[in-house]
Amino acid sequence: xxxxxxxxxxLFTAIRGASSARTWSRGIELSRTGAVRSIxxxxxxxxxxxxxxxxxxxxxxxxxxxxxxxxxxxxxCDAPEDSCEHAVAAVLVCRKLxxxxxxxxxxxxxDPSPPPAPA
Numbered sequence: 001x002x003x004x005x006x007x008x009x010x011l012f013t014a015i016r017g018a019s020s021a022r023t024w025s026r027g028i029e030l031s032r033t034g035a036v037r038s039i040x041x042x043x044x045x046x047x048x049x050x051x052x053x054x055x056x057x058x059x060x061x062x063x064x065x066x067x068x069x070x071x072x073x074x075x076x077c078d079a080p081e082d083s084c085e086h087a088v089a090a091v092l093v094c095r096k097l098x099x100x101x102x103x104x105x106x107x108x109x110x111d112p113s114p115p116p117a118p119a
Contacts, residue, residue: 008095018083027088036093051090064090
């Protein structure tokens with residue numbers, strides 16, 4: 001099963017509805033700064049996506065699992081809300097990749113940070 005943008009619309013809406021304004025804003029920032037590091041489809045038809053989201057101040061990147069078909073998600077961080085900044089970043093990046101047709105097999109995403117300036 002190919003997951004296109006339409007498959008993410010309901011999940012996007014569910015995560016948006018479960019997120020505070022602060023969490024949503026932080027997730028947008030993570031998605032824009034390249035914090036989503038890898039996306040790995042799993043399950044019989046790739047119906048779940050395992051996403052790693054790097055967060056400043058954490059030694060290990062939290063792991064988000066998105067279930068677009070079931071409109072569900074989990075994250076192994078300790079956020080007190082039903083949603084977290086990692087789930088927001090994951091759904092935003094996956095939805096964008098699905099929209100452009102780039103969401104497929106396992107992907108390690110490039111770090112968009114510019115290289116350090118020479119001294």
